[in-house]
Amino acid sequence: MNKAITEGLVLMPAPFAAGLDLWSSGNGTPGSDTYEDALNAAYVAADQDFDGCLELQKIDTVQKLRYMTETPILPGCYLRITVRIKAISGNFPTVRIAGWAGDRGGDHVGGLTETAAEVALTSYGEIVELSAIVGTGNRGGVDMVWGMAVDHGHFGLDLTGANGGVVRIDDIEIVDITGVFLRDMLSQVDVRDYGALGDGITDDSAAFEAADAAADGRRVFVPEGSYWLGETVTLDSEVVFEGRVTMPTEAMLLLTKDFDLPRYVAAFGSEEIAFRKAFQALLNNSDHESLDMGGRKITVTGPIDMQAAVPNKTAYSTRRVIRNGQLEAVESAAWDTEVVTSRATYATEDPKRLTDVDNVANIPIGALVEGNGVGREVYVTDRRVGAGELTLSGPLYDAAGRQSYTFRSFKYLLDFSGFTNFSKFSLSDVELQCEGLCSAIRLAQTGTTFHLRDCFISRPKDRGITSIATGCQGMLIDRCNFLSAEGSLTVEERSSIALNANANDVKLRHNRAEKFRHFAFLAGSNNVVIGNHFFQGDGEADGVRTAGIIFAQTYCSSTLVGNYVDNCHIEWTNEQDQIPDFVSGYSFSAMNITDNIFLSGRVASWFSYLVVKPYGAGHFLNGMNVSGNMFRSINGSIDRAERVDDSFATLDFSKTKNVTFAGNSFHAVNAQVMNPLRVRHNQPSVASSWTIDPEGELPFGAEARGVDSIVALDHIRTSGSTEVFEMPYVLLRQGSDKDKVKLVWSQALRGEVALSLRIDT
Template structure:
C-alpha cells in the first residue's frame, strides 16, 4: 500500500529551489523563524554532488531544519524521511532525522521519540545518507513510533556537535514505505498501526477498538507480542492472533466474528483460561447462542468455577450451548476430595434444614451429606453462616435430634454451583475425560431445562452429573454415554453415580451407562426414562447387583420404558420421607414400567429386577403398571422378577389398588408373576372345598384380594362320576400367606377350572 499512489496524498516537501521561506530553523510550527534571509543559510544552485542544495553554517547547539508544511501521519502508514548531506568546512557535526509531532488543534504531542539515529560526518566532501522512519505503530524498524495521537509532523533534520562547520544538504525526501512492514495490507488491519504496543504493560484496549472501527470488513491482525487489555474489548471484525492478550478477570473479550474456542485459545495462549473467557463472552454477548469448541481438546488442571469466570452474572436464563470438543483432566492435587465432619440438629417439621451446624464456614455448598437417616444423593444446597444453618437438597428419613454428619466435597470439571440459578443451558457433543481424577458436572442450585446431548462422560471419579438442588428441573439427558471408572471392581465396592436429580420432569433418553453403583438416582416426579442401556454386572459368581435406577418418592408419576436394564434393577423407595410411615396420600403410586429388556447373568437366586423398598409401615401400591417387559436370567435361575425389600418395612397387601402386572415374558425366572393372574387348577379327587394356589406367582408375594372369574374347563363330576352343573362361591386370602383362594361347591366334585385372581380390588 502506498498512500501517495492510492489516495494521492503528497508527502514530499518542496525542493529548496522553491524558496527557503517554508523551511524553519525552529520546530516548523507557524510563526517560527525561517532560513529565508538568514545569515547562516543560502541556496546553492550548482553543487557537483547535489545540483541545487541548501548550505547551512551551524551556529546553534542543535541546528534545526524543519519543513513548515504539515506532513500527514495516517494509521497504518509508515514514512521514511531521507536526507543526503556532506561537510564543506569547519568542525564536523553529527546529523539525524528529526521532527515535531502535531496533534489535534495543532498542539504538540509530548512524550514521543522525535528524532532518529545520529550519523557522524567524518570527512569533507563525502556524501552521507541519513534516514529515519516514522509511523503510528510500535514495531521493529520504526525509529519514531508516534501512535494515534499525532496527526501530522514537521520533518527535517538536526545538526549536533561543535558550531562553525558548514554543510550542504540535498532536497529532503519523504516516502511511504508501509509495504516494508506489512506483508499484505489488502484485507488486514494491524492493531500496532493504531498504537498497540504489545509489551504486556501498556493498555492496548483503545488500539484494539480503533483497529476494529477502522477495519470496515477487513481482518484485524494481532502480531506477535503480549497485549494487555484493561477494559472489556468488543471486536466486530474477523481477527487473527499471532500474539496473545491478557486482561482482568472481570473484563471481557467479545469476538463477534470469530466466536469459537480455537480463536480464544489463540488469543489467550492457555486452553483452560481461554475456555473460561469464551464462556464469559457467551453469557455476555447477544450475538451468539452457542460456543463451538472447534473439536479442540482442552487440558484442564483444576476445577473450572463457571460462575467465577463470569463475575458479573450470578444467574442466567437465556438459552446458551457449549458444543463440539473435549475437556481432558490432568493430574493435579486440586482435584482431591475434601471431607468435613460437623455436628448438627435435624427436625422433621423443618425437613430441608440442618440447624446449629458446628464449623459451618468450613462446609462447602455442593457437598454430599452422609449420616444416620440420610438417603442417597443428598447435598448441601445452600448455607447461612450467620445462622449456622444448612439447606439440604432433600429431607432426611425418620430421624430427629443432634448427630454428627459427614460432608464430602467432590471436585468437578465444570462446576456451576456458584450461580444462584441457571436456565436453558446445554452441553452438546463434548467428551468429559475425567480420567478417574474428578467428577464431571455440578449443576446450579436452581434452574430449569439443563440439557446434555450426545456427550461422553468418561471415567468420572465419583459422579457424572450432580444436582445439589432444583437446578435439574426439566433436565434433558439425550444420547449420552456414561463410562465408569469402576469397571474392574465388584459391585459392592463401587461408589460412583452417573447422575442424580431432585426436581421434576427429568427426561433420560437413549443413553448408555457402564458399571456404576447407580446409573441414575431420581428424587422428583413426572420423569421419563426411555430407551437407555445401563449395565452393572461383574465377574463374581452369584454376585450381588446394585440398583441401576433408583426412584425416590412415593407418588413418582414416572415412566420407565424401552430400556435395556442389564445386570441391575429398578429400585423404588421413600428414603427421603421425614416421617416414613404412611399416614395419608397415595403411597407408592403412578409408576409405569413397560416394554423394557431386563437381563442378568450369574446372579444370586434372590436377585430381582423390580424392587420396592419402603422405609416405613403402612405403604401400598396404588396405580402401578408393569407390562410388556422381557425378564431373562442366564447362567442360573432367579426366584422372581419383582420383590419387596423388607429391610426397613413391608407393604400393606390389604391396600393394593389398580396394580397391572401382565404381558411380561419370563426366561430363567421361577415365578412367572402376573396380576391379574390366571391359574389352572385340577382337582383330582372330589371335594366340596378346593384350594387354588398361585404357586408364588402373585406379584410381590402379595395376597389374593380379588377373583375376576372361575371358569370350569371340563365337566364337574362327583366321586361316582356323575356330572354336575354348579357354581362355587369364592373365599379370598386363604392359607398362611393369604395368597390362595378357596372354591366352595354345593357338593363334593372334581374337575379342572381356570381362576383369575388378583392382588387388588
C-alpha cells in the same frame, strides 16, 4: 499503496530554493523562528554534489532544522524521511533525523520518540545519507512510533556535538513507504497501525477497536506480541492472531465474525483461559447461540467455575450450546475432594434443613451429605453462616436429633453451581474425559431444560452429572455414553453414579451407561426413561447387583420403556419422602414399566429385577403397570423377577390398588408372576372348602384380595359322582401370608377349576 498519490496528500517538503522562510530553527510550528536572513544559513545554488542545498553553521547545542508545513500522519501510512549531508569545514557535528509531533489542535504530543539514531560526520566532503521511518504502528523498522494521538509532524534534522562546524544539506525528502508493509496489509488491518504496542503493559483496547472500525470487510491482524486489553473489546471483523491477548476476568473479548474456540485459543494461548473467555462471550453476545470447539481437546488442570468465568451474570436463561470438542482432566491437586466433618441437628418438622451446624462456614455448597439416616444423593443447596444452618436437596429418612455428618465436595470439569439459575443450555458432541481424577458436570442451583446430547462422559471419579438442587428441572439426556472408571472393581466396591436429579420431568433417552454403582438416581416425578442400555455386572459367582435406576418418589408418575436393564435392577423407594400422607398422597403410585429387556448372569438366586423398598410403615402399591417385559437369567436361575426390600419396612398389601403385571416372559425365573394371575386347581378328593395356593406367583408376594372369575374345567361331582351345578363363594386373604383363597361349597365336592386371582381391588 502510496497515499500521496491515492489521497492527494502533499508529503514532499519544498526545496531550499523555494525560500528559507519555510524552514525553522525551532520546532517548525507556526510562529517559530526561520532561517530566512539567518547569519548561519545560506542557500547554495551550485554545489558539486547537490543541485541546490542549504549551507548551515552549527551555533546551538542542538541545531534544529524543521519544515514549517504540517506533514499529515495517518493510520496505516508510513513515511520515510531521507537526508543527504556533508561536512565542509570546522568541527565535525553529529546528525540525526528528527521531528515534532502535534495533535489535531496543534499541541505537542509528549512521551514519544521524536529523534532517530545519531550518525557522526568524520571527513570533509563525504556525503552521508540518513533515513528514518515514522508511523502510527509499532512495526519492525519503524524508528518513530507515534500512535493514534498524533495528527501531523514537522520533520527535518538535528545537529549535535561540537559547535562551529559547517555542513551542506541536500533537499530533504519525505515519501510514503507504506508499500514496504504491504505483505500483511493488502487484505488486513494491523492493530499496530492504530496504536497497539503489544508490550503486555499498555492498554491496547482502543487500538483494537479502532483497527476493527477501519477494517471495512478486511481482516484485523494481531502480530506477535503480548497485548493487554483492560476493557471489553468487540471485534466485528475476522481476526488473525499471531500475538497473544491478556485481559482481566471481568473484561470480555467478543469476536462476532468468527466465534469459535480455536480463535480464542489463538488469542489467549492458554486453552483453559480461552475456553473461559469464549464461554463468557457466549453468554454476553446475542449474535451467536453456540460455541463450536472446533474438534479441539482442551487440557484442564482444575475445576472450571463456569459462573466465575462470567462475573457479570449470576443467572442466564437464553438458549446456548457448546458443541464439538473434548475436555480432558490432567493430574492436579485441584481435583482433590474437600471433606468436612461437622455435627448438626435434624428435625423431621423441617425436613430439608440442618441447624446448629458446627463449622458451617467451611462446608461447601454442593457437597454430598453422609451420615446415619441420610439417603443417597442428598446435597447442600444453601448455607447461612450467621444462622448456622444448611439447606438440603432432600429430606433425611432417619436422622432426627444431633449427630456427626460428613460433607464431600467433589470437583467437576464443568461446575455451573455458582449460577442461581441457568436454563436452556446444551452440550452437544462433547466428551468430558475425567480420567478417574474428577467428576464431570455440576448443575446450577435452579434451572430448566439442561440438555446433554450425543456426548461422552468418560471415567468420572465420583459423579457424571450432579444436581445439587433443582437445576435439573426438565433435564434432557439424549444418546450419551457414560463410561465408568470403576469397571475393574466388583459391584460392591463401586461408588460412582452416572447422574442424579431432584426435580421433575427428566428425560433419559437412548443412552448407554457402563459399570457404575448406579446409572441414575431420580428423586423427582414425571420422568421418561426410554431406550437406554445400562449394565453393572462383574465376573463374581453369585454376584451382588446394585440398582441401575432408583426412583426415589412414592408418587413417581414415571415411565420406563424399551430399555436394556443389564445385570442391575430398578429400585423404587421413598428414602427422600418417607412419611405416608394418606390425605393428599398416593403412596407408591403411577409407575409404568413396559417392553424392557431385563438380563442377569452369575447372580445370587435372591436377585430380582424390580425392587420396591419402603421407608416407613403404611405404604402400599397404588397404580403400577409391568407388562411386555422380558426377564432372563443366565448361568443360574433366580427366584423371582420382583420383590419387596423390607430392610426398613414392608408394604401394606391390604391396600394394593390398580396393579397390572401381565404379558411378560420369564426365562430361568422360578416365580412367573402375574396380576391377575390365572390359577388352575384340581381337587381330587371331595371337600366343602378348597384352598387355592398361587405358589408364590402373585407379584411381590402380595395378598390375594380378589377373584375375577371361577370356571369349572370339568364336572363338579359329589363323592358318589353326582354332578352338581352350583357356584362356591370365596374367602380371600387366606393362609399365614394371606396369599391364598378358599372356595366354599354347599357340600363336599371334587373337580377342577380355573381362577383369576388379583392382589388389588
